[in-house]
Amino acid sequence: MTEATESGAARPAPLAVEIRGLDVTRGGAPALQDVSLSIARGSITGLLGPSGCGKTTLMRCVVGTQIVESGTVTVLGRPAGSTPLRSRVGYVTQEPSVYLDISIRDNVRYFASLYGRGNDAVAETIEAVGLSTHAHHAAGDLSGGQLSRVSLACALVGRPEVLVLDEPTVGLDPVLRAELWEHFASLAASGTTLLVSSHVMDEADHCESLLLLRKGRLLAHVPPDELRRRTGKSNLEEAFLVLIRDQQVGVQP
Incomplete structure (x- = not known):
């Protein structure tokens, strides 16, 4: 990703x-083994x-809660976890x-x-995750899917610049999954950087770029369409399998 300078020349977007x-x-x-990557601000990156x-x-390395053996992790220009x-x-x-003995509203x-943040942010965030009608419920x-949405609301209400989401759509129905991805897109458009893990390959098309991991190694860091082009597969799950097979025979993706 690039941005234009005053002279019109392209320069790398801030990381x-x-x-x-x-x-x-x-x-x-x-x-994790010898992982190196960069993520631009205001983007959605899928971790698959x-x-x-x-x-x-x-x-966990990105948020600073994981002890690392070696290497560096820098977030917004500072060491992760600082x-x-x-x-x-x-x-x-x-x-x-979340705290199970208090209401959704009180948690958020x-x-x-x-x-x-004030009460306006609380109401807006609860509405964003589709729980306004349940706000007073303990x-x-x-349900498990509703609890996941409360956790998401608790993270969103702080309006973080970087948002790390570990399989946030697990257990959600297709309509709510689609609504959440629309919300993620609006967050990215406003400048928030999202790193989203998923085991559902069809969610990958919502991301600007994909990090494909296997056995602790980064197989590729590419946009979905580039992954299709490299592998000749229109289905992203099939494309991922091609990368795995290439690695097994020693072919670099």
């Missing part, structure tokens, strides 16, 4: 995330790969992170207070 030579070991085994490939580990980033980076985990209001009375 939200820059990773160089990242290695992570978990449980005595390599979880089979279970156990290192997606969650990579996201104190100034705490109000600038949001993270939604796979498991809902609590996180809003941490970021200095979180403990909600």
Whole structure:
């Protein structure tokens, strides 16, 4: 991604995330191996790969909660996890992170207070995740999909500059999934950078670029259409399988 200078020449867009030579070991085994990548600000990047490939580990590195073996992770120009980033980076985990004994509104209001946001932001965020009619319900009375949306609202209400989402659409119906992706697109258009993991390959077309991981290694970092062009496959799941087979026979994607 590039942006124009005053002279009309193109220059690289400012980076939200820059990773160089990242290695992570978990449980005595390599979880990430020599991962290097850059993510431009105001973009949606999809993180795809089979279970156990290192997606969650990579996201934990970006938010600064993962011990790294070697390499560097820079977010918004600062080392990942540094104190100034705490109000600038949001993270939604796979498991809902909410208080079950209080209402949706009170959960979101609590996180809003941490970021200095008012009640208007609380109402807008609850509406954005489709829970306005349930705002007074206790979180403990909600379904799994609804709890995931409450977690998302708690992260969104702080209006982070970088938003890391670990499979945010799991358990949601197709209509709500589509609505959430529309909301993600509007966030990116307003300048928010999103890193979204998914196991649903058809969601990849909502992303500007894709990070394809397998066994802790980055197979490719490409836009969806470029992935199709490289592999000759229109179906993204089939294209991903081509990359895997190429790696197995020693062919670089």
